[in-house]
Amino acid sequence: MVAAYALFTHPFVTSSSADSIFSFTLPPPLTAHFSTSSLTFRNHEWSSLLKLAKTPRPEPNPLPTQLGLRPNEQFLLQCSSDPVADFGTHSSLFQAVGIDEKEARVLLEKNPALALTSLDSLRTRIESFNSVGLDGLVLSHLITKCSNLLTAEEIDPFLSFVRHDLEAKIEPGQLKRLFRAAEVRFLVGFDQKVSLLLGRGVPSEKIVDVLNKVNLYKALCLKSVEEIDRTIAYLNRFGGIELIVRRPSLLNYDLETQLAPRIEFLTEVSGGDENATGTLLGKLPAILSYTVDHTKGHVELLRSLAGLSDEQIFKILLVFPNVVSASRERKMRPRIEFLKQCGLSSNDIYKFLTKAPLFLGLSFEDNLAYKLAFLVKIGYKYRTRDMAAAIGSATRTSSDNLQRVIELFLSYGFSCADIVVMSRRHPQILQYSHSALEKKMEYLINEMGREIGELLAFPAFLGYKLDDRIKARYEVKRKILGEGLSLNKLLTVSSESFSTKTPAYVIDLNVNVE
Incomplete structure (x- = not known):
């Protein structure tokens, strides 16, 4: 009947004269809502209809004011409790983002607030996402996974901060991971936490780099301002904010269960020297990415197999912190066994590793195997102290350079036995650049007028700088x-x-x- 009243003054009303039958033909846009395209009323029915038309209709119940709906939106909501019924008003906007009709209907079912949000608001929110680099398929995938990104109140302040204060320099991939992982409520206070980092000493020109290298959800969103501040205060004892600038991912770790125990273990190995521990962390902040059990396993292997003291182990860590990344069973154990087979004592192994720590980290198949083959070929005996000294020096150069050094000496008339003699006296000649060696040998012969054979007695000549020492x-x-x-x-x-x-x-x- 309400629908009939709405049609009372419509131009499609017609009369059939004699029997006073009024016929109503519905205009095309309305035919879909009725079973037939026309309605017919006789005189007595029409009288009842007129009385109904003169009776004031009750005002619709007001909608909650907190929804902030416009009058036409309130009317739509009262006419239908199904949010998908009015899908057509948002269809074109969803399609422009890359969301097809089927996906859009699913979104409206999951998040009815979308149907009650004006097109202008949705369009503005989408433009805000676009302004920070989230558009196309990335944005459409985010919306289909997290439909409240278009309606949540927490989103606008966050996007505004990223766009204006951070100049939209946060990588889209970072933002995508954040929105997929975090509930929108965790975005509140993000700006305060960034301000804390700046206030604690992160240079303004580095702040975006820091934010792009952390897990934003773990490092900032899940932590309170107080938690982040405590972490920075603790790290101040060992290098402070500089550690975070160099290794932003440290902010991902929990202070009580991860960072503090790892630093305390390293401090214990150092003999309680926090300054030395700070020096170690400054050389390789990434060492804190390894668990206590992992680092402890490496330390224990050096203690038990190589017979080293904690003081010696810590000095090796200072020289080569990346020793903690070497496989214990695949690299460290067989190579320490090799040094022991070469006749090196615990003290010898300590001296060897402080001079050639890369021996524990280099690939055997792609590096050490070739170098050992060169050394054996020119006359070094396997598993001897001389062999250990030579391979220690060779770890500081590439296989290609070592081969070129050997070929250079041979081209100047030295025999393989001569090369072994020279390298025994001065093992470093195996690691020098072949081009630098050639220049010094040419100067020795052509400018100084000396015999190349003098290098057999004094191979250390090849270790001095040509211009600053030899020529001068x-x-x-x-x-x-x-x-x-x-x-x-x-x-x-x-x-x-x-x-x-x-x-x-x-x-x-x-x-x-x-």
Whole structure:
């Protein structure tokens, strides 16, 4: 009847004269709501209809004011309790985002508030997402997974902060992971936590880099301002905010159950020296990503198998913190066993590892195997102290450079046995750049007029800087003492002794200068 009243003044009303029958033909937009396209009323029915038309209709019950609905939206809500019934008003907007009709209907069923939200509000929210880099398929997937992203009140302040204060520089991938993981209520206070980091010393030019490298949900959203502040205060004893700037993911960890126990264990190994622990963390903040059990396993292996003390182990950690990333069973154990088979004592192993710690970390198949083959080929005997010293030096260079060094010596007339003799006296020659060695050898022969064989007696010559040491000293002493200079004394004496004008540098070139 209400529908009939609405049609009373409609131009589609017609009369059939004699029998006073009024016929109503519904306009096309309304035919879908009725079973037929016309309604017919006789005189007595029409009288009743007129009385009904003159009777004032009761006002609809007001909707809750907190919904903030416009009058036309209130009317729509009263006419139908099904939010999907008015889907057509939002259809084009959803399609523009990349959400098809089927997905949109599912969204309305899950989140009826979408149907009650104006198109302008939805459009503004979508534009806000677009402004921080979330658009296209990424945004459509987010909305289908978390439909309240279009209606939750907490979203707008967060997006505004990211867009304006952080200049929309947070990576879209970071925001996508955050919105998928976090309930919107956890976004409240995000700006305060960022302000805390800035106030605690994170440089403004680094803040975006920090935020892009943390798990925003774990590091900021799930933690209160007080929790974050306590973490920073604790780290101040060991390097402070600089550790966070260099390794932002430290903010992901819980202070009480993760960070503090890991730092305390390292401090224990250091003998309680917090300054030394801070130095270690400064060299490799990522060491705190390993659990206490993991690090303890590496320390215990060095204690039991290599026979090292905690003091020695900590010094190795200072030289090569990444030792904690080496596999204990696949790398550390067999290589320490190798050093022991070469005749090295616990103290020898300690000295070896402080000079060549990479020995514990390098790949065997892609690195060490080739170098061992080169050394055996030129005459080193396997599992000897000389072999250990040579492989220790070789770990500090590439396989390609080691091969080129050996080929360079051979090209200058040295035999494989000569190379072994020189490298035994000065193992570092195996790790020097082949191009730098060639320049020094050419200068020795062409500029200094010396025999290449002198390197057998004094291979350390190849370890000094060509311009700053060799050329500089040779030019000074040649003017004073002529050509007959001892390579050994020319290069090894202190700067103070070298500055004195004494003829002690004159030497018979036929005398062994070892």
